[in-house]
Amino acid sequence: MGVRATTATSVVAAVTTGALAFSVFTAPAAFAAKDNLSISDVVANGGSSIVVGTSAKKSFTVTATVTEDSGIKEADLAIEHDDPHYNFYQKPATCTSAGKSRYSCKATLTIDPRAEWFRNVQAGTWRVHAQAFGKDGDLYGDYYSTVPVKRAAQLAVDASPEPVQKGKTLTVTGKLTRADWNTNKYAGYGSQSVRLEFRKKDSSTYSLVKTVKTNGSGSLKTTVKAASDGYWRWKFTGTSTTAGTTATGDYVDVR
Secondary structure, three states: OOOOOOOOEEEEEEEOOOOEEEEEEEOOHHHOOOOOOEEEEEEEHHHOOEEEOOOOOEEEEEEEEEEOOOOEEEEEEEEEEOOOOOEEEEEEOEEEEOOOOEEEEEEEEEEOOOOOOOOHHHOEEEEEEEEEEEOOOOEEEEEEEEEEEEEOEEEEEEEEOOOEOOOOEEEEEEEEEEEEOOOOEEEEOOOOEEEEEEEEOOOOOOEEEEEEEOOOOOEEEEEEEOOOOEEEEEEEOOOOOEOOEEOOOEEEOEO
């Protein structure tokens, strides 16, 4: 972790893959001396949410377009979060020419959910930052966009009995869990609305049957009337802090 300074000397401490990397730049406050340098099209993870589980490292790209007539000396791309605990990931970018005075820049960043500073309170919206330095001394940096960093979720489903007589009651159960970055385990996600969907045996489309709320431990249970052969599944659309997920369909033979 580190603090981005906005004084004449900017000291950037960047969390990389398992280590701290430091870069020091001398610049006016807030990187305002841009002259002919401009930055645009700054995007993290292609504009999609960054979904992080409990153990596997999550790598993603941040891209930007830099315009500078003297050429690029260095560019750095980052995502940052400061509410309530400051944390950021930053890497130097690789920049290639994209035409006269234009450069396409890209950096690959990696989040390790096992890092001690990565916690549940940081799930949600992160800011995307870019800064660049021209060969003639021009420089500029700012926040350009945002990206959701979300806790991964999992869903299980079981429909029984199997097989079942047509018109009889079918019980569908399941459980919704999500990554707990504090413990690096999956835990039940309670009080969430989850869709129960059904797909007939010869169909490729699932349809909504009903919406059911998880209990305090994330468990789901409901009953339906068995009408035809097909697949039953739960689908969670997600929240601002937790990614959506869909269970694999459970096939039930109706006789």
